[in-house]
Amino acid sequence: MSERDDDLARSEELLHAWFLRHARDLPWRDTRDPYAILVSEVMLQQTQVERVRPRYLAWLARWPTVESLAAASPGDVIREWQGLGYNRRALHLHRAATRVAADGWPEDLTELPGIGQYTAAAIRCFAHGDDVLPVDVNVARVLRRTGGSFSAASAQALMDLGAKVCLARIPRCSACPLADGCPSRGLRDAPLRKQGTFEGSFRQRRAATLRVVAESPQGLHALDDEAVRALERDGLVVVHEGTVALPG
Numbered sequence: 001m002s003e004r005d006d007d008l009a010r011s012e013e014l015l016h017a018w019f020l021r022h023a024r025d026l027p028w029r030d031t032r033d034p035y036a037i038l039v040s041e042v043m044l045q046q047t048q049v050e051r052v053r054p055r056y057l058a059w060l061a062r063w064p065t066v067e068s069l070a071a072a073s074p075g076d077v078i079r080e081w082q083g084l085g086y087n088r089r090a091l092h093l094h095r096a097a098t099r100v101a102a103d104g105w106p107e108d109l110t111e112l113p114g115i116g117q118y119t120a121a122a123i124r125c126f127a128h129g130d131d132v133l134p135v136d137v138n139v140a141r142v143l144r145r146t147g148g149s150f151s152a153a154s155a156q157a158l159m160d161l162g163a164k165v166c167l168a169r170i171p172r173c174s175a176c177p178l179a180d181g182c183p184s185r186g187l188r189d190a191p192l193r194k195q196g197t198f199e200g201s202f203r204q205r206r207a208a209t210l211r212v213v214a215e216s217p218q219g220l221h222a223l224d225d226e227a228v229r230a231l232e233r234d235g236l237v238v239v240h241e242g243t244v245a246l247p248g
Helices: 001-024 034-042 047-062 064-073 074-081 088-103 117-128 137-146 152-164 201-214 225-233
Strands: 237-240 243-247
Touching: 001 152, 034 047, 034 088, 034 117, 047 074, 064 088, 074 088, 088 243, 117 152, 137 152, 201 225, 225 237
Parallel strands: none
Antiparallel strands: 237 243
């Protein structure tokens, strides 16, 4: 083993020891079901972990298998998704489940609607045990700062390290198991450009319109026409004879 290989092995050993003491208790870590992992990964896109946790459990209680989700109506799926934001994710998840229920899991998971390289890697790693490291924003930050190379066995530990210790703006280097050999110790990332505020935005108008329609069909004349048309283009509502409703 080269000196570099020895250093990398030592880094993984330190990381795993830290993870044993500090791992987050997340319900999707208790399964190898590719469907359950797909649900968690789609929900976690652009949504905080604590918001996802109860919704993930409720979703699987209602639709515990890919077949049960595929049998649901798009409208019911959209209603269940309310409050998680970025509602197109609900339709992508439903369409993916419909495809899998009909044809099985494809070898290339990115063939499924809404599934990119990261989500495909996460399913391969966490469901099938493939040696593929899913690199989300937290993992990417740890890899960039440490210059390390880690196996898929370190995926969950890297995610937690990036979420709890190797933070973008104020890294907690004194609590990091990799700090001694980290070339970026003490460095902070430049602040990212802030996303536009939700309050008063078109996103808020869309969300408010969809929330009303999810409760019951509405007359088009009583709604925000621009928001309705955007929702219609995304397949989140249907407009028929002046009435706006969720897809059947």
